[in-house]
Amino acid sequence: MNTFTHELIKENLYRIIEKSGVCFYIFIGEDRALLFDSGYGLGNIREYIEKNITDKPVTLILSHGHLDHVGGAALFDEVYMNRDDDPVLFSFGTYEVRQSRFDEPVQPDYKGEIKNIRPYDEFDVGNETVVMLPVKGHTPGMMVPLLKKTRAAIFGDACGVGVLLFNEFSSCVSEYRESLLTLKKYENDYDLILRNHGTFCSEKDLLDNVIECCDLILAGKDDHHPVERMGKILYEAKQRDEKENRIDGKFGDILYTEDKAR
Numbered sequence: 001m002n003t004f005t006h007e008l009i010k011e012n013l014y015r016i017i018e019k020s021g022v023c024f025y026i027f028i029g030e031d032r033a034l035l036f037d038s039g040y041g042l043g044n045i046r047e048y049i050e051k052n053i054t055d056k057p058v059t060l061i062l063s064h065g066h067l068d069h070v071g072g073a074a075l076f077d078e079v080y081m082n083r084d085d086d087p088v089l090f091s092f093g094t095y096e097v098r099q100s101r102f103d104e105p106v107q108p109d110y111k112g113e114i115k116n117i118r119p120y121d122e123f124d125v126g127n128e129t130v131v132m133l134p135v136k137g138h139t140p141g142m143m144v145p146l147l148k149k150t151r152a153a154i155f156g157d158a159c160g161v162g163v164l165l166f167n168e169f170s171s172c173v174s175e176y177r178e179s180l181l182t183l184k185k186y187e188n189d190y191d192l193i194l195r196n197h198g199t200f201c202s203e204k205d206l207l208d209n210v211i212e213c214c215d216l217i218l219a220g221k222d223d224h225h226p227v228e229r230m231g232k233i234l235y236e237a238k239q240r241d242e243k244e245n246r247i248d249g250k251f252g253d254i255l256y257t258e259d260k261a262r
């Protein structure tokens, strides 16, 4: 099995799929490429990109510090992340944590200085401008890159079919709801919602559905359906089936620990 495959999604925008099942995205700018996340660090993603996608220099932009997003960072010369996610990276993104998931080697940790991304910072690559929208919730430094000309928003783990609010670094539901309302202000600026897991993309009602989940949790009117994840009991705001689809047929859900329901 190949470590990576890729597919063109829109002009200059590719999805790369790591064999772990996680995907991430690369936009080919005029004189450099922007890579959004980098999987667990299986294989050599830099070589793969150079051979198969572009020979332009690559800047890596991490959406947040989790193990399945930061893994390839050591291979790149320039790496950005919102440094509010440092504690997440150092707890959940390290070589030890990533290697514990696989029998084959993963890339080591990034040794350089990670450059900070502040809310609404922009990356201009000539044929595209990317604005980094802060969506604190899943993690404190979680960012959604908005590709303005491409009209794509990479929601990643920030808002999806099973958003995890699950540990000491995640927001409570009311704080997360505020982040989603900020994201909603940009709703007319994108047509395409991209994610890193599962089906990899979503319809535009996803955001409203997840905001609705917040409202229901805060009102004590959600399904509050218990499931076990990572050795903990989490609650689905809307009950899902064994394929992780909502039983009411809608898309967008939150999985939260009891202490986040405020």
Ligand SMILES: [Zn+2]
Binding pocket: 064, 066, 138, 157
């Ligand atoms: Zn994550």
